[in-house]
Amino acid sequence: MGNITLNKVYVDKNRVDYFFSVSSDLQKYFNKNNHLFFEYNYEITDVPESILAIPFVSNVIPLTWLTNSTLSITELDKSFFNCLKEVKAAYQEMFPHILLYGDVSVKKIVENKYEPEVEAAALFSGGLDAVTTFIRIKDKKPLLITEYGWHQNDTNYSEVWEADKNNAIEFANRYNLENVLIQSNYGTFIKAQIIDADFSKKLGDTWWHGLHHGLAIISAPIPIAHKLKVQCIYIASSNSPLLKISCASDPTIDNKIKYSSGNVFHDGYELNRQDKVKVLVDYSKNNSPIKVRVCFKNEYNCCKCEKCLRTIFGIIAEGMNPEEFGFHLPNNLSDDLKIKLDNEVKFFTDTFIKIYWILIQSKMKENHKKVLYPDLLDWFLSYNFLKERQKALLKYRVMNFLPIIKRKIRIKLNNLRTEDI
CATH class of the missing domain: 1.10.110 (Hydrophobic Seed Protein)
Structure with missing residues (x-):
């Protein structure tokens, strides 16, 4: 059994940094500095550590289960701690062919409560799924949560993030809403390729798609949701009953997540993508079209x-x-x-x-x-x-025979190097 220990939670105004240690058998799955951070457009110095711990736990708990390890932390919110058993069971049902063990060791479980003052917050990328959810819950005047999780050790300029952020701010201004803006390195602090090399065949999926991204994305705004006393965080569905697949963002998982006095709802799962296009188009018939x-x-x-x-x-x-x-x-x-x-x-x-x-x-x-x-x-x-x-594939392979062979050789060599790290 391996160990992951959260050693320090450092808060500075609108930023939280997590410094942790891992046992030698797990170190290959993390960058050497063992560091995760989140930066918000709200100050978080008044958010309890038991709430601030939630994003860290969410990002590493699937790996804890996958490797039968122990995650040790000082404090954790009671509602979130209790929901982890149900979340784990939902993952296990999704991946019945691989046993998920591991556990969380918490020195102090803290009960956090509040009377909700904000009815809804919605994860908002500006894409079709997110816009559909906005249209469906717009009367709740949701906070719009927009994230970028692909920084390295610190925030750096990103044209993609600037475009996403500006689009979200413009959208919020148009509908007289507030933005929650989040930057992080949750997509890079773990070495997904190494995890995939060890587990993807057994899992039948990748680390990011099958286990990580749902909890990472949903947990990121929880400190702000607690601070602003949000009743429910909405995450738009990516899939529908048309396709039963394993996915880290699924109603069977997301709807189990709880924090202090708030909960999560996976919205629009009953709709296929063309249904969502119709929601968008129908809305535009009586309102200005949404880009x-x-x-x-x-x-x-x-x-x-x-x-x-x-x-x-x-x-x-x-x-x-x-x-x-x-x-x-x-x-x-x-x-x-x-x-x-x-x-x-x-x-x-x-x-x-x-x-x-x-x-x-x-x-x-x-x-x-x-x-x-x-x-x-x-x-x-x-x-x-x-x-x-079939016709396009045949044409492509004939025209790119040598480059394809070279690429396959390069991928095999890279995989061999990766296994040696």
């Missing part, structure tokens, strides 16, 4: 990646112009989208085709009289994704 930010880690919508394309086609299928929602498109839209789709389809998975693209085609057939680009209908409604993917 969505689809590209992850990009400053703007590139309008050529799979995620951008599926959103563009989805909006068109609902009878609207994608440019009203933040997508910059050329005049020869049909020809341009055909070229981009032919170029990207080789990367599509069977799952993506099934749960996204076939639904878009069905919706476009249903709404064909409302579609603003009739020439697009001439080819898209009969577009055979499986056949076109």
